[in-house]
Amino acid sequence: MVYWNIFWSFFVANILGYGGGPATIPLIQKEVIARGWLTHQEFNEALAMGNSLPGPIATKMAGYIGFHEGGILGSFLAVFATVAPSLILMLTLMGILYKYRHSIQVKRMTLYVKPTIAVLLGVMAYNSFHDSYSQIGIGQFLFLGVISYILMEKVKLHPAFIVMGALLYGGLNL
Secondary structure, eight states: HHHHHHHHHHHHHHHHHHOOOOOOOOHHHHHHHHTSSOHHHEEEEEHHHHTTSOOOOHHHHHHHHHHHHHHHHHHHHHHHHHHHHHHHHHHHHHHHHHHHTTHHHHHHHHHHHOOOOOOOHHHHHHHHHHHHHHHHHHHHHHHHHHHHHIIIISSSSOOOHHHHEEEEHHTTTO
């Protein structure tokens, strides 16, 4: 039964999470925490580690959570459930949208979904900010935020190096 729950949780979250991996994270988070697979803090730690690694965040989270709950088979099912709905829907939707690409209704449809995606991303960002400063304190939070901004926007350092630096900084300040 655990394997079905793993598959279904990730399948549904990824069908409803229009907009890609970051848009599905709040949906996955709700499922995982509601089922007691991870605590809120554990989920945020897994999300932070997942964001520090290359590749799509949703599949990394699925692999980790699936393995946490069901071992290798759980990991495989969670990743498959994450990818399958996107693949099926993408092929179907792109065929339809391409066929009617000049239609005003199709153009409006894509415009009206953008605010929903923005809200999902905003909620995720708010939760990350809140968890970060409540765990490490406002001083560390502001320090890392300002340094990250300066390195990314002024120095033009690649974000991967900033994330690695933050991981190293966090590891040294345990």
